[in-house]
Amino acid sequence: DIQMTQSPSSVSASVGDRITITCRASQSVSRWLAWYQQKPGKAPKLLIYAGSSLQSGVPSRFSGSGSGTDFALTISSLQPEDFATYYCQPGESFLSLSFGGGTKVEI
Amino acid sequence: EVQLVESGGDLVQPGGSLRLSCAASGFTFSSYWMTWVRQAPGKGLEWVASIKQDESEKYYVASVKGRFTISRDNAKNSLYLQMASLTAEDTAVYFCARETYASGIEFDYWGQGTLVTVSS
Numbered sequence: 396d397i398q399m400t401q402s403p404s405s406v407s408a409s410v411g412d413r414i415t416i417t418c419r420a421s422q423s424v425s426r427w428l429a430w431y432q433q434k435p436g437k438a439p440k441l442l443i444y445a446g447s448s449l450q451s452g453v454p455s456r457f458s459g460s461g462s463g464t465d466f467a468l469t470i471s472s473l474q475p476e477d478f479a480t481y482y483c484q485p486g487e488s489f490l491s492l493s494f495g496g497g498t499k500v501e502i
Numbered sequence: 503e504v505q506l507v508e509s510g511g512d513l514v515q516p517g518g519s520l521r522l523s524c525a526a527s528g529f530t531f532s533s534y535w536m537t538w539v540r541q542a543p544g545k546g547l548e549w550v551a552s553i554k555q556d557e558s559e560k561y562y563v564a565s566v567k568g569r570f571t572i573s574r575d576n577a578k579n580s581l582y583l584q585m586a587s588l589t590a591e592d593t594a595v596y597f598c599a600r601e602t603y604a605s606g607i608e609f610d611y612w613g614q615g616t617l618v619t620v621s622s
Contacts, residue, residue, distance in 0.1 A: 396564075427606030431547075438597055438612035439539075439547065445605045482547055486606030489561040494539075494547040 397421055397485050401495035408500060412473045416498045418483035420464045427486040430459055430468045433497075434479045443468065444486070470500075478502060504528040504611045506598050511616030518588050518620070524581040524598030524613055532576035535601035537609060538583050540594035540618075548594075551583065552601070565591070588620045 398421040408414050418428065426446040431439040441450045443459035446466060456471045470477055483495040510522040524536070538550040551562045551572040560572055571584040581598050595617050599609035 429606070429608035431609075433547075438614055439609075440612075441602075441608055441610050444602065444608040448605070450610065484547075484549075484608065486608050489552050489559075489607060492549040492552070492561070492563075492607065494549065497546045 397424065397487075397491040397493055399483055399485060399493055399495035401481075401483055401498050403498060404496065405499040405501065407502065408473055409502065410473055410475060414470050414473060414500065416468045416481055416483075416500075418461075418466045418468070418495050420466075420485055423463045424485040424487045424491075426462045428459070428461070428466045429484045429486050430457075431482045431484065432477075432479045433482065439482065442481075473500070504600070506600065506611055506613035508596060508598050508613040508616035511596065511618045513619045513621065514588055515622050516589055516620055519584070519586045520588065520618060522583040522585070522596055522598075522616060522618070524583075526579045526581065526598075526600075529600070529611075531574075531579040534603055535607075536572075536574060536581045537599045537601060538572060538581075539597045539599055539609070539612075540592075541597070541615075542591075542594040545594075550596070553581070585618070588618075590620050592618060593620045594618060 400419045430443040433439040447459045480499045505527045507525045537552040553572045569587045595615040597615045600611040602610040
């Protein structure tokens, strides 16, 4: 199984801040990594796929980078609606599917 | 509009069984891999199981192998999860999700979830 380590587990930030969340895989997943946003009581929402591709309809302030074992999600200027929990997910194989532990972005 | 609507969640006793359903609409259901993901109260996301379009491939997380069975009925645009030998550790909101069919494995549409509570 591929283990995904997200950091930090939580971050306090303000509107307008730039924040970066990292995700490290226990083995290479090439560029196959997705990022999701989840708000309380709601289903996750796909933000980024294939490491850096922006899902349709997602604001451009979200960006993804990385390959191999190290990836990052950056929000360039936090907006009030961005306060949520973010998860990474390796997408190389159904044999190694998992989610990172999550990063809660809060005020 | 793509919609996924789960149902079947309930309070069940330890050792019991339950069948979850996910009704799909707004897309060609038979063309997509489908997946179940769960989330225990206050915890993170956990992938549970995935199924290929024609049911020829099915994958499960280790903790549910031999207890859960994923299936689908393409004629009814429906996904199912048959759960048996349930324990308290299976208590969670269960989401069904569509695999994007784009590049790697990622999930672009999700249902709202259905709550399964395992307790005596």
